[in-house]
Amino acid sequence: MPNKDIKLVSVPSPNFVPERDLGKPLVLEVSHLGIDFGGLTAVDDFNMAIGATEIAGLIGPNGAGKTTVFNLLTKVYQPTRGTILLNGKDTAGMNTIQVNREGIARTFQNIRLFDSLTVEDNVKIGLHNSMNYHMYHGILRLPKYWKEEKAAHEKAMDLLKIFDMEDMANAKAGSLPYGAQRRLEIVRALATSPKLLLLDEPAAGMNPSETAELMENIEKIRDTFQIAIMLIEHDMNLVMGVCESIAVLNFGKIIAKGTPAEIQNNPQVIEAYLGAKKEED
């Protein structure tokens, strides 16, 4: 191997976090992340830092690689290059399951619920790893089973209350209306008690009033659970309204990062994604 003597020093990348998160450890620190599919570079040199209670947005035109970034963070794909530090811990070599246990939960662009399970059971799957009883406790219906199931039921109901979904608890997840399915996915992700919640187009298919409600709820979730949230969204009202920092992705590369105001006025972003300002509204 040539160049064995060269030592790389980590340099502070041009990252920023909200002022209130200053001094707290970063939830996520991604540097030079990239992935190739054959000859195609889907994501390249992706750098990002997310503060402990930050709401970050990831926007960009279709096919820019936004969902690929989520899939890299959750290890659905193993990155070709770069490092992902989760709470300061390198996630290299981890799989989806381990990354979830380390604190990343996500929702999916095309909803992925457990359709034949009830709403409550969907949330309980999120609580699965926090429940603490063995298979034989369940088969023999030992006291521990009843205790843990009861606690899980109460916790699931509490979580469903965030979106006022308690009365749907016994309905089959697959039978819910679209908007409710999206909300249930968020609740299920929250049930895994994450430190970072990834929302992949949470407002897709929602009407304006549902979207407005979702915006409030995203902030409410951040405040009650004190977690960081990163979201991909095409609805600019939601992104500009709720995100504290925004990264714009185009052809797999970040073309701009900044506050909503900065992004809105960035000529490169306007050209690549937002379009002329008059058309925007």
Place this chain on the structure above:
Amino acid sequence: MKKHTKNSFLNYGIIILFFVIFQTLVSTKHISNSLQGQLIPICVYIVMALSLNLVVGISGELSLGHAGFMSVGAFSGVIVSTALKHSVENGALRLLIAVIVGAIIASVAGVIIGIPVLRLRGDYLAIVTLAFGEIIKNFLNVLYVGVDAKGLHFSLKDEASLGLDIATGTTIVNGPMGAVGITKISTFFSAIILVIVTLFIIQNLVYSRTGRAIKAIRDNRIAAEACGLNVTKYKLVAFVVSAALAGSAGALYALNYSTVVPKKFDFNTSILILVFVVLGGIGNLTGSIIAAALLTVLPELLRAFSDYRMLVYAIVLILVMLITNNEKARILTTEFKYRLKIKKKSIGNKEVSE
């Protein structure tokens, strides 16, 4: 009471009712010999169907070698039972030991097959279990086991190479002739107990943390992984529990006959059990019980048709499929259920208004 608790009790009820009816018929001698001989096989096939439903219905994987696990249980059960003939005099206790050993050996086979295969995605399990069933059948065809005062003797060559002591030795498994000289210790009562234990294990498993995880993985593997579920582990749990139950059923089945040949547990038997599950409704335990019971006695009942028996059997299968999958039939049943609900509700409302 929750709906699934109701269903669970319904299943126990059906089995107990089945037992009471046939026990009375047997004791009052109102039952034909051939049907009486079918009672234990019916219970065994109910257990087989229930356990296969755990893999096919609950876990969503296709297994085509369920009879293979049955034969593993059957032969290990027979070997244990014959070997312990003199040390454990009590038949019921010996049966219990044989059934437990059958379950353990079958679950070991389940782990060996499950670990490499369940890590893969797609229909690999179907292919591997199919091969497993055939391999086990051929292995048992060349297996010779005997017991004498010195203990168990195994051989893969022939009976003579077992080197059994002439005075005290007995051959237990004799290659293609199968297990011979079995003392029948299975009873209808013990078979019913096994069905109830099976129901207890499967139902309680399905409605616990583990069962929920298994169903979630079936519904959406990617989402399950994103929720931190260990997919391979839970698929393996379902598969091994199913194999263990099939093994115990196999042991009970074999100990109901004086001889059992390996050929009995071939691909056709695996498919037969799969037919019970599909016909009863995938994932529907009550359906599995009824389908297994009816389709086990059906060939007996069709004896009058002699040569056309299998033809009629096939026609019955097709008819059941058509009726249960018929749009009109489904509309009728949903309407019926809906009306029942309205009736119940109106009764409930009256109580409130009064």
